[in-house]
Amino acid sequence: MPELTNDFSWSRSRDATFQECRRKYFYHYYGAWGGWAADAPADLRRLYILKQLASRQMWAGRVVHDAVEMALHIFGEGRDVPVEPFIADVIERMRGEWRSSRAGRYRESPKTLALFEHEYVLDLKPEVWQALSRNVATCLRNFFRLPLLAAIRATPPEHWSIEHWSKLFEFEGTPMWIAPDFGFWTADGRLTLVDWKTGGADPDAAAFQLGCYALYAREVLGVEPARVDLLEVNLREPQVTTHVWDDRRLEAIREQLRLSIRAMRAYLVDPAANVARVEDFERSENVRICRWCNFRVVCRPELGAAGAPV
Numbered sequence: 001m002p003e004l005t006n007d008f009s010w011s012r013s014r015d016a017t018f019q020e021c022r023r024k025y026f027y028h029y030y031g032a033w034g035g036w037a038a039d040a041p042a043d044l045r046r047l048y049i050l051k052q053l054a055s056r057q058m059w060a061g062r063v064v065h066d067a068v069e070m071a072l073h074i075f076g077e078g079r080d081v082p083v084e085p086f087i088a089d090v091i092e093r094m095r096g097e098w099r100s101s102r103a104g105r106y107r108e109s110p111k112t113l114a115l116f117e118h119e120y121v122l123d124l125k126p127e128v129w130q131a132l133s134r135n136v137a138t139c140l141r142n143f144f145r146l147p148l149l150a151a152i153r154a155t156p157p158e159h160w161s162i163e164h165w166s167k168l169f170e171f172e173g174t175p176m177w178i179a180p181d182f183g184f185w186t187a188d189g190r191l192t193l194v195d196w197k198t199g200g201a202d203p204d205a206a207a208f209q210l211g212c213y214a215l216y217a218r219e220v221l222g223v224e225p226a227r228v229d230l231l232e233v234n235l236r237e238p239q240v241t242t243h244v245w246d247d248r249r250l251e252a253i254r255e256q257l258r259l260s261i262r263a264m265r266a267y268l269v270d271p272a273a274n275v276a277r278v279e280d281f282e283r284s285e286n287v288r289i290c291r292w293c294n295f296r297v298v299c300r301p302e303l304g305a306a307g308a309p310v
């Protein structure tokens with residue numbers, strides 16, 4: 001197997017981490033690199049395990065996305081999905097993942113679920129977890145009832161993209177990880193790209209994300225914005241919002257990407273080799289975000305480690 005190298009690539013989550021806190025960005029994309037090896041030095045391994053932590057809301061979002069993807073695969077094979085047994089199965093698997101996280105299995109197997117709430121021993125009432133699984137069930141029930149789903153199923157599955165035509169492409173020499181959650185071609189030759197949402201979203205972040213999908217359509221599939229419908233589907237409400245894009249807005253996205261890439265590279269001690277030094281990445285001054293940061297225990301130990309109130 002070729003040796004893994006930490007090459008620079010752009011993604012929306014990388015951009016969001018960079019905007020949130022430079023030090024967090026360093027830990028996530030540089031400090032934790034290589035920590036997957038069981039024999040990695042203890043401090044490196046620690047950062048890698050912290051990097052994997054997900055908040056309960058992130059976890060719920062992931063569960064819904066995975067379940068929707070699975071259901072679309074089943075529909076794509078021409079089979080039906082028995083809705084309530086399917087949802088019951090998803091919730092049962094969530095319970096298993098939750099137990100695994102609470103038992104701290106992720107410390108030995110970092111790819112298994114690692115909840116922030118467990119690592120930092122937050123004292124949450126059972127009702128909080130129950131509300132989370134209820135929210136997952138609601139999102140999935142809403143998904144199965146969507147008129148959009150009926151519209152998708154009325155098109156041939158060969159025109160769907162569940163796992164995507166491609167997730168990685170080059171933008172002006174930088175590899176980009178951008179892919180919509182789902183895409184399909186309509187009977188009248190339009191490309192529809194879908195973003196499933198399970199919670200409230202910051203409108204600016206959502207617009208940027210959809211703009212990235214418009215770029216994806218242009219660069220990967222060669223489809224101009226005028227032939228693309230970008231759908232933001234809030235499964236909690238449920239609500240489908242269609243966004244239109246044009247060449248001018250697409251150029252604004254390109255510019256935003258250029259700025260983001262330039263800013264990230266400017267922090268590197270050796271941009272060509274993608275080498276970073278921790279001391280070049282300042283810590284956030286907003287201690288409120290530190291309380292919910294995966295790396296709190298190593299970065300701001302004064303805020304308390306496991307079990308400290310947040």
Ligand code: SF4
Pocket residue numbers: 021022023024025027282283284289290291293294295296299300
């Ligand atoms: S604890 Fe605060 S300063 Fe440190 S990495 Fe996290 S957000 Fe940044």
